[in-house]
Amino acid sequence: MFKPLDPLLHSQLRLAVMSLLISVEEAEFTFLKEKTESTAGNLSVQLDKLEKAGYIGIEKSFKGKRPLTTCKITQVGVKAFEAYVENLRNYIE
């Protein structure tokens, strides 16, 4: 009935990030920060967790002279997100 909800995804900010990343090729740190209206610190920490879980990939480069962090959802991440949503439905429908 109530399947466990992946704790990594059952977090407002991480869920918002995954929600953004699932519908886009890739996204920059600042884009995610604006869309989620989070602080940089919080976002940084949560992106790390998602990366360590293998849900997203993070690439660091430069845009001009400025550092640039680019995020991309992985196949593992897509699967996890879909499973989470599926499980969640049992709670809210």
Added chain:
Amino acid sequence: MFKPLDPLLHSQLRLAVMSLLISVEEAEFTFLKEKTESTAGNLSVQLDKLEKAGYIGIEKSFKGKRPLTTCKITQVGVKAFEAYVENLRNYIE
């Protein structure tokens, strides 16, 4: 876009409890415990929080000689649950 998710409802166990209570006249502690597969301690704590928020009402009585705790969702609780679900949709759809 991403409206804040009521922290009181964005918790696996509390959400499961609310999900059960919303579709039933009232429910006993032991019923909720079985359906949610939670420990009694955890359930007790979470029910307290829901009650303090005014999302549920808790009545204590006796069934025969045994203590009986009965829970019932309030109108405030119903509203909060519906708002939560509505907000959540932006994250998962």
Added chain:
DNA sequence: TAAATAGGTTTACATTATAAACCATTTTAT
């Protein structure tokens, strides 16, 4: 009458989330 069960509550602990503080560099203003 001792032990097990029922129906919980309290509390201690571990995990988590969050923002404040920080860092390196770059741009703008003076």
Added chain:
DNA sequence: ATAAAATGGTTTATAATGTAAACCTATTTA
């Protein structure tokens, strides 16, 4: 030239949260 502000983040300290273990009272069973 240089001080001040802005950019693009990361680290870390603290608060808040979730959870189960330990506990409690009463009842039933052996």
